[in-house]
Amino acid sequence: MQVFRRVPEHSTQPTVLTIGNFDGLHLGHRAMLERLTARGAELGLATTVMTFEPHPRELFTPEQAPARLTSLREKLQLLDGCGVDRAFVCHFSRRLAGLPAEEFIERILVNGLAAKHIIIGDDFRFGKGRAGDFAMMQSAGQAHGFGVEAMHTVEVLEERVSSSAVREALAAGNLEHAAALLGHPYCIAGRVVHGDKIGRRIGWPTANIQLKRKRLPLTGVFAVTVSGLDKRHLPGAASLGVRPTLGQGLKPVLEVNLFDFDREIYGSHITVHFLHKMRDEMKFDSLEALTAQIGRDVKDIRNYFEGN
Incomplete structure (x- = not known):
């Protein structure tokens, strides 16, 4: 897996893309990455993950930021093990957070990453004030010529799998439940x-x-x-x-x-x-x-x- 520390201004390598923090690489993340690699194989395109460093909450509310489940090195190793071709580790700054959603799509996703198909969680929000959502991404896809699909919630024992749920299980000392959510x-x-x-x-x-x-x-x-x-x-x-x-x-x-x-x-x-x-x-x-x-x-x- 290739790892990049910044998004270029312009890319000529079309890709299938997903975006997120991917802390812990739990079963929900893995389901998304399986869909990513399957779609990449269908379209004959490289697969790309865009993730952020530091975690957004570490920038805005450091005293309330969650404990990380994985270090950056661990996360990249896990992504590599899931068959991802490229990972872009983007420095999360106030400047990036202040980028309007429409500009984020055009500058980062279309020009910088040449995304031809994007897979995101159904609750994914992006851009200044978290104004961007799935509907906006779909509309932008029609305008810029990329496909968009939502990855729906994965549940284990009737609980939504999330990094927060894993943290709660670990903090409570229920390692067996955490393992069920992580898959290991x-x-x-x-x-x-x-x-x-x-x-x-x-x-x-x-x-x-x-x-x-x-x-x-x-x-x-x-x-x-x-x-x-x-x-x-x-x-x-x-x-x-x-x-x-x-x-x-x-x-x-x-x-x-x-x-x-x-x-x-x-x-x-x-x-x-x-x-x-x-x-x-x-x-x-x-x-x-x-x-x-x-x-x-x-x-x-x-x-x-x-x-x-």
Whole structure:
């Protein structure tokens, strides 16, 4: 998949296009991308996704912006895995947000991306003041010669699949429901970096995964598997949070204790798959109390794997 950081002023490569944030690549997104690739094959055109960085709400209401389900790198890897040919990562700015809907269509979609067919969600809004909608896009398609189709809502267990629904499930600790909405267990990928070695010092060595996100969609202690080290999914216990026992105001960290594994993996890029939440993050009176609880957590998580 080719990745571009800006939309050109003019393109001569016609494409089938969809637009959105695609945070988490849930089942609704995947249904849209399946339709995109099918339509691209029918028309003999490359498939293109236009997405935005940062998330619009991070620009306008940063204090209320949702926790990201995927980093930009993770999102691009997922898009690539769905068979997308090109991704345009557009810098979302007040200037872009202030572009009138008609100008957005002509400058970005028609001239910049040479869209010949556009697939959008039935509730998609765009342009200054979110004035653009599906009806406007259809009318513009007739004027500029591109097709438009709406992708309708995907439901799981009578619930509309959305990034917000996934976040709510994760925040509530219902990882099984989040997995149903995503089509797979929720994951965080990152590079293994050096930590403060406290886990090793208290007898529970952990792999520390670099986090590149401002807010976490979930916290606590989890049964996880880890991929990326060999062909297996390795079982382990993960802690994700700010480690309140060690101090106040600490940055969030993701630590994983891999079961029956003692290889040095610093620098490896791994993916942590969150299967089940065991408990919330807690503050303990001492490192000894924390160590004892980790022992109980590991025992419980081993029992979880033995029972599944």
